[in-house]
Amino acid sequence: MASDAARDDREALAGAEVRRAVIAVVAGWAVPGLGHVVLGRFRRGLIFAAIILICFSLGLLHDGRLSLRDREQPFLSTLQVVANAGVGIPDVLARWSVYDELAYALPRDAAYPEHEARSTILRHRARSSLSLYGTAYLWTAGLMNLLLLFDVWDLGLKRRD
Amino acid sequence: MRSHLLSLLVYATLVSAYFGILVRRKPVEQFRLASIIWAAMVGGAVILAFLMYPFPR
Numbered sequence: 374m375a376s377d378a379a380r381d382d383r384e385a386l387a388g389a390e391v392r393r394a395v396i397a398v399v400a401g402w403a404v405p406g407l408g409h410v411v412l413g414r415f416r417r418g419l420i421f422a423a424i425i426l427i428c429f430s431l432g433l434l435h436d437g438r439l440s441l442r443d444r445e446q447p448f449l450s451t452l453q454v455v456a457n458a459g460v461g462i463p464d465v466l467a468r469w470s471v472y473d474e475l476a477y478a479l480p481r482d483a484a485y486p487e488h489e490a491r492s493t494i495l496r497h498r499a500r501s502s503l504s505l506y507g508t509a510y511l512w513t514a515g516l517m518n519l520l521l522l523f524d525v526w527d528l529g530l531k532r533r534d
Numbered sequence: 535m536r537s538h539l540l541s542l543l544v545y546a547t548l549v550s551a552y553f554g555i556l557v558r559r560k561p562v563e564q565f566r567l568a569s570i571i572w573a574a575m576v577g578g579a580v581i582l583a584f585l586m587y588p589f590p591r
Contacts, residue, residue, distance in 0.1 A: 417555070424552050431544065506541045513545070517552050524556060534559060 394529025401525045403461040405429075405518045408525035421521055429460050429467075429514035436498045437507025439464070439471055441491055442478035454478075459515030471498070546575040 393412070401408020406422025409415075440453035454477055458464050468475055472494055480488045498504055527533045554568025 420555060421552070424548055424555075428548050435541075503536070506545075510545065513549065517549075521556070 390530055394526050397525045397529045398522050401522050402459070402518065405460060405463070405514075405521070408522065409528070412525065412528050414528065425460065425514050425518050425521075426463065428510050428517065429463050432507045432510030432512075432514060433467055435503040435507025435510060436501035437504060437509075437511035438495060438499055439468055439511070441476060441495060444479070444481060453512070455519075456512040456515045459517075459519040460511075461518065464515065542576065542579055546572050546579075550575065 397408040397411040400411045404422070405425035406418040406420075409418030409421060438453075440450060440457050442454050443450040458477070465475060468477070472491060476487075476491055479491055482488065498507075501507070524533075550568040550571035553571055554564040554566075558564040558567050
């Protein structure tokens, strides 16, 4: 009887930990560093937020490509979009600012006016001599944030200190 | 930031700081790992640049 109660307590505790970890991971994806803040690691969260957001800002300042999924190169372009989107809400805001809409792909048909408009913006940014550096900064920011989510998950489940 | 070297230094600093803090827990160990990664990135890029020097585009 007592062991059943203890097991129920342990399961409830584990369920609460998983919920907390999932919330922290979602928060950490949306805003870099917020996952750590949710788990009470303020200093760590702020340092990671600073590193990732500086990297992302440098990417935008260097005319980095905010990649779009292209049917001509579906695999590579999808990886690029994932790397960009890894940084969460800042990527959403940047896309709105650059494309004037939340664009993640080129339309299927090249005859669509959106196809020409998005391609032109992408080509214009890629023409900049700094674009290569900017793209590296943007992708690195997104991938660093995605990698950080594993740390948040482990911390949420108390697998590491 | 039009200087390639400055871009390299800033990039290496951000990435090495990130991995140092992510992987290690104690500040001294974090600094040591970040320094090693930074030196490897900057040193590697400089060595690669010298190796490529005889083969311009």
